[in-house]
Amino acid sequence: MSQFTIPxxxxxxxxxxxxxxxxxxxxxxxxxxxxxxSVIPADARFAGVMDSRDAIxxxxxxxxxxxxxxxxxxxxxxxxxxxxxxxxxxxxxxxLSGHARxxxxxxxxxxxxxQHLSGVATLxxxxxxxxxxTKARLLDTRKTIPGFRHLEKYAVxxxxxxxxxxxxxxxxxxxxxxxxxxxxxxxxxxxxxxxxVKDVICEVDHLDQIEPALAAGATRLLLDNMGPDLLRQAVAxxxxxxxxxxxxxxxxxxxxxIAASGVDYVSVGRLTxxxxxxxxxxxxxxx
Numbered sequence: 001m002s003q004f005t006i007p008x009x010x011x012x013x014x015x016x017x018x019x020x021x022x023x024x025x026x027x028x029x030x031x032x033x034x035x036x037x038s039v040i041p042a043d044a045r046f047a048g049v050m051d052s053r054d055a056i057x058x059x060x061x062x063x064x065x066x067x068x069x070x071x072x073x074x075x076x077x078x079x080x081x082x083x084x085x086x087x088x089x090x091x092x093x094x095x096l097s098g099h100a101r102x103x104x105x106x107x108x109x110x111x112x113x114x115q116h117l118s119g120v121a122t123l124x125x126x127x128x129x130x131x132x133x134t135k136a137r138l139l140d141t142r143k144t145i146p147g148f149r150h151l152e153k154y155a156v157x158x159x160x161x162x163x164x165x166x167x168x169x170x171x172x173x174x175x176x177x178x179x180x181x182x183x184x185x186x187x188x189x190x191x192x193x194x195x196x197v198k199d200v201i202c203e204v205d206h207l208d209q210i211e212p213a214l215a216a217g218a219t220r221l222l223l224d225n226m227g228p229d230l231l232r233q234a235v236a237x238x239x240x241x242x243x244x245x246x247x248x249x250x251x252x253x254x255x256x257x258i259a260a261s262g263v264d265y266v267s268v269g270r271l272t273x274x275x276x277x278x279x280x281x282x283x284x285x286x287x
Contacts, residue, residue: 004062008166009150011063015070018109033105044100045287050093050114053279057125058085059158060117061094063151064110072102084158086125093280097287107282116148117155118278124159124271130252136259136266139164139245143269152272164267171199173222185209189216201245210237223263224248231261 004011024030050064058081065077075098081087093114096103128138138161144152153163165171172192174185182188185202192200193216202218204210205225213221223234225248238244245265246258258266 006150006154011066015066022109036101036104040100046100046103046284047097047287048103048282048284049095050282052087052091053281054089056118056278057121057159058087058118059083059121059155060114064114067106067110071106072098111282115277115280119275120152120155120272121159122278123275124156124161127255127268128160130255131259132256134259136263137162139265139267140271141267141269143273156271171201172197174202186212186216189213189218193217214241222247228257228261235262
C-alpha cells in the first residue's frame with residue numbers, strides 16, 4: 001500500500017501523541033497498558049475485523065492502520081473498502097492479524113479516529129445529497145476540534161465537500177467585528193487589500209452592503225443568515241462579479257432551497273463541529 005499522506009499533517013506524530021496520551025506517558029505509573037499486559041500473554045496473536053454497524057461514508061482507515069502498525073510493524077492489515085465509499089450496515093472495513101497486546105492497546109485510538117472521521121464524511125455526504133442538482137458547492141469552516149483540523153477537513157473532502165480556509169493565513173475573512181472596528185465594509189476591504197492580501201472574503205448582512213464591498217475590491221461575498229428569497233436578490237445584485245457564499249443557519253432541511261438560490265457556495269460549520277460519530281466496531285479472535 002502506498003504511503004498515506006495529508007498535506008500539512010504529520011501522521012506519525014499524531015499517532016505517537018495519541019498513543020502516548022492513552023498510555024499515560026510522563027505520568028506517575030504511566031507508560032503501559034496495564035490490562036493487556038497483565039491479562040494477555042506476550043506471545044498471543046489475534047485476528048480482527050473492523051466493520052460498520054450503520055450505513056456510512058468511510059473515512060480514516062489508513063490512519064487507523066497506522067495506529068496498529070506503530071505498535072506492531074509486522075501486523076498484517078487488509079483495508080477492504082476505499083476512502084469515501086458508501087457502505088451498508090455490516091460491511092467489513094478492515095481485517096488484521098498480529099500481536100494481541102498491540103491490537104488491544106491501539107484499538108481505542110484507531111476506532112476513535114475512524115469513527116469521528118467517518119462521522120464527518122457521512123454527514124458531509126448527506127448535505128451534498130440534500131443540495132440536489134445545483135451548481136453550489138458545499139464548504140466546511142474553521143469550526144474544528146483543536147489539533148484535528150487537517151483530519152476533519154480531509155474527512156469533508158472524502159465526503160464530497162470542499163474546504164474553505166485552512167486557517168487564518170490563506171485568505172482574509174472580514175466579518176462584522178472587523179467591519180465595526182474599521183468603520184464599514186468598504187474601509188475594511190480596502191485595508192486588507194492595501195496590506196497585500198490577495199483573497200478578501202467579505203461578510204455582508206444586508207443588501208446595501210453589497211455594492212460598497214464590491215467597489216472596494218472584495219473577491220468573494222459571504223451572504224450571512226439570508227433566507228432563499230433574500231439570497232436570490234443578493235445573487236442578482238452581484239451579477240456574477242465575484243463568487244457568492246451562503247452561510248449561517250444552514251440545515252439539512254433548508255440547504256436544498258439555499259443552494260437553489262444561485263449562490264456558488266454554501267458553508268456549514270456543523271460538518272466538523274458536531275458530526276455524530278459513526279458506529280464502527282472491531283472484534284478480535286485468538287489465532
